[in-house]
Amino acid sequence: SYVLTQPPSVSVAPGKTARITCGGDNIGSKNVHWYQQKPGQAPVLIIYYDNDRPSGIPERFSGSNSGNTAALTISRVEAGDEADYYCQVWDSSSDHVVFGGGTKLAVL
Amino acid sequence: QVQVVESGGGVVQPGRSLRLSCGASGITFKNYGMHWVRQAPGKGLEWVAFIWSDGSNKKYADSVKGRFTISRDDSKNTVFLQMNSLRAEDTAVYYCARDKWSAAPGYFDYWGQGTLVTVSS
Numbered sequence: 001s002y003v004l005t006q007p008p009s010v011s012v013a014p015g016k017t018a019r020i021t022c023g024g025d026n027i028g029s030k031n032v033h034w035y036q037q038k039p040g041q042a043p044v045l046i047i048y049y050d051n052d053r054p055s056g057i058p059e060r061f062s063g064s065n066s067g068n069t070a071a072l073t074i075s076r077v078e079a080g081d082e083a084d085y086y087c088q089v090w091d092s093s094s095d096h097v098v099f100g101g102g103t104k105l106a107v108l
Numbered sequence: 109q110v111q112v113v114e115s116g117g118g119v120v121q122p123g124r125s126l127r128l129s130c131g132a133s134g135i136t137f138k139n140y141g142m143h144w145v146r147q148a149p150g151k152g153l154e155w156v157a158f159i160w161s162d163g164s165n166k167k168y169a170d171s172v173k174g175r176f177t178i179s180r181d182d183s184k185n186t187v188f189l190q191m192n193s194l195r196a197e198d199t200a201v202y203y204c205a206r207d208k209w210s211a212a213p214g215y216f217d218y219w220g221q222g223t224l225v226t227v228s229s
Contacts, residue, residue: 001170033215035153042203042219043145043153054217086153090213095167097143097155097213 002091004100011106012077020103022070022087030089032070034063037102038083046085047072074105082107110134110218114204117223120194128189130204130220138182141207143216144189146200146225156202157189161210172198194227201225 005023012018022032034047046057050065060075074081087100112135116128128144144156157178158167166178177190187204201224205216 031214035216037153042221043216044219045215045217048208048215084152088153088215092212096169097158099145099153099155102152 001094002098004087004098006100006103009104011108013108016077018074018077020072020085022100027070028066032065033088034072035086036083079107112218112220114220114223117225119226121229122227125192128202130187132185137185139210141210142187143205145203145205148200158213196227199227
């Protein structure tokens with residue numbers, strides 16, 4: 001089955017840039033979506049189709065996807081960005097949805 | 109205002125069954141694929157099941173295949189998850205989520221707040 005690998009945690013100072021990676025075999029050939037989940041809340045879609053943002057999501061959030069790595073980049077990080085972030089793809093070979101293990105973003 | 113609401117969770121003994129429901133106001137499930145996703149305490153998201161918009165195709169995670177059944181009633185704007193032969197490892201918050209598309213899964217644009225299922229004797 002297809003596996004997505006994320007770092008368990010990423011730390012960043014306020015105002016700096018955070019980059020959260022999502023590794024998978026030839027992930028560049030898949031559509032990658034990203035969700036933000038704050039404690040006690042449901043996940044929220046923040047990036048779809050690698051680098052599109054739903055309405056209401058700040059431009060500070062962006063995505064990329066190439067080769068074996070997709071990434072979520074958060075510019076000018078704010079305290080309110082502290083959350084868990086998950087990448088997600090659909091694996092057509094198994095016809096299963098796959099989530100990465102999640103990355104906890106800590107704002108120092 | 110959009111609201112997606114799951115119900116039916118609770119405490120259940122191992123081996124027993126439970127049926128979850130998911131309804132919505134402000135959005136329609138008709139013409140969209142629907143998913144169930146779960147999250148064990150302190151753990152990450154795990155996809156559970158998916159049903160096409162017309163109900164003709166259903167997919168399941170290997171961990172629940174043969175025990176769980178997803179279904180839908182568009183006349184009631186509701187999706188269900190029938191869970192049989194429950195195990196301790198099924199303990200989780202179960203989320204209902206709408207897919208952007210009707211057939212092959214895309215991304216989840218609306219999520220409910222989740223319902224907690226605890227499997228324990």
